[in-house]
Amino acid sequence: NAGVTQTPKFQVLKTGQSMTLQCAQDMNHNSMYWYRQDPGMGLRLIYYSASEGTTDKGEVPNGYNVSRLNKREFSLRLESAAPSQTSVYFCASTPTRGRSGYGYTFGSGTRLTVV
Amino acid sequence: EDKVVQSPLSLVVHEGDTVTLNCSYEVTNFRSLLWYKQEKKAPTFLFMLTSSGIEKKSGRLSSILDKKELFSILNITATQTGDSAIYLCAVGGSQGNLIFGKGTKLSVKP
Numbered sequence: 001n002a003g004v005t006q007t008p009k010f011q012v013l014k015t016g017q018s019m020t021l022q023c024a025q026d027m028n029h030n031s032m033y034w035y036r037q038d039p040g041m042g043l044r045l046i047y048y049s050a051s052e053g054t055t056d057k058g059e060v061p062n063g064y065n066v067s068r069l070n071k072r073e074f075s076l077r078l079e080s081a082a083p084s085q086t087s088v089y090f091c092a093s094t095p096t097r098g099r100s101g102y103g104y105t106f107g108s109g110t111r112l113t114v115v
Numbered sequence: 116e117d118k119v120v121q122s123p124l125s126l127v128v129h130e131g132d133t134v135t136l137n138c139s140y141e142v143t144n145f146r147s148l149l150w151y152k153q154e155k156k157a158p159t160f161l162f163m164l165t166s167s168g169i170e171k172k173s174g175r176l177s178s179i180l181d182k183k184e185l186f187s188i189l190n191i192t193a194t195q196t197g198d199s200a201i202y203l204c205a206v207g208g209s210q211g212n213l214i215f216g217k218g219t220k221l222s223v224k225p
Contacts, residue, residue: 033212040124042203042215043158058212090157104149104213106157 006107013081021076023091032074036087081114121216138204139186151203
């Protein structure tokens with residue numbers, strides 16, 4: 001099925017460990033996003049990529065890095081995980097960043113726990 | 116600073132009740148307002164509103180936008196237990212990113 005695929009679905013890390021969350025879309029979308037969702041906080045933007053080859057910081061970028069590997073894939077890396085990064089992470093994509101909200105598609109999420 | 120405020124943050128009703136969820140916003144260069152329903156996993160799209168005063172409807176759900184007063188409401192009539200979820204409001208600005216509110220957690224009791 002067409003859409004946004006995230007891996008893994010669940011992960012437990014120890015403080016200080018590193019990991020990469022993977023995201024891929026097969027809808028030929030130009031723009032991709034990483035959000036985190038904490039209880040009672042809605043979704044907050046971590047990083048986004050308006051198009052292949054570009055990335056920009058969102059509202060809460062500290063402690064994260066991203067790579068737009070190609071048009072399909074946008075990964076999120078935690079270099080040294082901290083308990084404050086325990087959250088649910090969502091990847092999303094849109095056809096183009098300029099038309100706000102149009103065609104926004106979310107992945108199913110990654111539940112990350114840092115102990 | 117752009118912001119989206121939803122109220123109430125949580126709500127408990129009984130089946131058959133009608134509920135109104137609120138969303139107010141302050142966003143530079145407003146383009147659109149979206150409503151999502153979130154159950155266990157990813158948010159699922161409900162409505163996208165760009166024009167003031169035009170109601171969008173889908174079954175028992177409806178939504179309207181007031182661009183002058185900078186708010187939107189989501190109405191659910193004859194609620195069912197399957198309507199229990201977090202309802203998210205998001206606003207898109209000219210930069211293309213969505214700014215989300217904290218959500219309203221709706222619980223519908225049998």
